[in-house]
Amino acid sequence: MPKTSGLARAEPFLASERDAVYKAIFTRRDVRDQFLPEPVPDDVLKRLLEAAHHAPSVGFMQPWNFITIRSQPVRNRIADAFGRANDEAARMFPEERQSDYKALKLEGIRKAPLNICITCDRGRGGDVILGKTHNPNMDLYSTVCAVQNLWLAARVEGIGMGWVSIFHDADLKTILGIPERIEIVAYLCLGYVDELYERPELQVKGWNRRLPLDELIFEEGWRGKT
Numbered sequence: 295m296p297k298t299s300g301l302a303r304a305e306p307f308l309a310s311e312r313d314a315v316y317k318a319i320f321t322r323r324d325v326r327d328q329f330l331p332e333p334v335p336d337d338v339l340k341r342l343l344e345a346a347h348h349a350p351s352v353g354f355m356q357p358w359n360f361i362t363i364r365s366q367p368v369r370n371r372i373a374d375a376f377g378r379a380n381d382e383a384a385r386m387f388p389e390e391r392q393s394d395y396k397a398l399k400l401e402g403i404r405k406a407p408l409n410i411c412i413t414c415d416r417g418r419g420g421d422v423i424l425g426k427t428h429n430p431n432m433d434l435y436s437t438v439c440a441v442q443n444l445w446l447a448a449r450v451e452g453i454g455m456g457w458v459s460i461f462h463d464a465d466l467k468t469i470l471g472i473p474e475r476i477e478i479v480a481y482l483c484l485g486y487v488d489e490l491y492e493r494p495e496l497q498v499k500g501w502n503r504r505l506p507l508d509e510l511i512f513e514e515g516w517r518g519k520t
């Protein structure tokens with residue numbers, strides 16, 4: 295059998311397909327509180343994880359694992375770990391911002407029926423990895439690409455997702471039995487939603503605003519503050 299090149303035609307998407315992709319990008323939100331209790335069916339979860347697993351990765355290393363958590367007692371323990379870390383976090387902000395910080399809802403661990411912890415196995419594939427030879431963090435960046443694929447796929451399915459990063463990793467590792475050598479990249483809360491903020495919740499609540507894109511683009515070299 296003749297060897298094929300493996301290449302296929304790369305047509306631009308039809309207008310409606312293109313609009314759907316941008317719609318997913320622009321209407322994706324970080325969700326903390328709008329979760330409905332309906333479980334995420336296994337076949338839908340499989341689609342989401344396939345989307346995550348099709349993310350790009352350095353040297354095609356695919357360093358991720360996906361720990362799915364539905365158990366309420368486990369989620370309760372994780373929510374308690376969040377609560378401890380969040381109290382510490384609140385104290386790190388200037389005094390005048392602490393009450394605003396405490397008023398923010400920053401997780402949906404108990405409310406979201408499905409939680410997923412995405413990890414990075416930094417040793418997968420051996421010591422020398424194509425593309426990671428000069429920047430060892432590339433495996434972590436690859437894993438973040440998987441998170442974003444999952445986030446966009448969830449939006450398309452009518453599922454909201456929230457990233458929770460206010461933890462001591464050691465707490466998550468103990469609760470989930472994650473080996474020491476494995477890095478935690480993301481702890482995510484997922485569930486169906488029937489409402490989403492039109493703009494980032496942190497903007498709606500006056501915590502931060504979207505920066506003007508023009509200020510972030512430098513042509514031909516660094517033009518910002520040194």
Ligand SMILES: Cc1cc2c(cc1C)N(C[C@H](O)[C@H](O)[C@H](O)COP(=O)(O)O)c1[nH]c(=O)[nH]c(=O)c1N2
Pocket residue numbers: 322323324325326399400401456457458459460493494495496
């Ligand atoms: C790496 C990382 C870590 C976190 C987040 C995001 C990312 C990328 N975000 C969500 C973040 O606040 C949100 O993405 C921005 O406010 C922008 O809002 P939208 O995602 O556009 O809704 C987030 N949100 C939250 O409520 N608790 C958290 O601990 C975190 N942690």
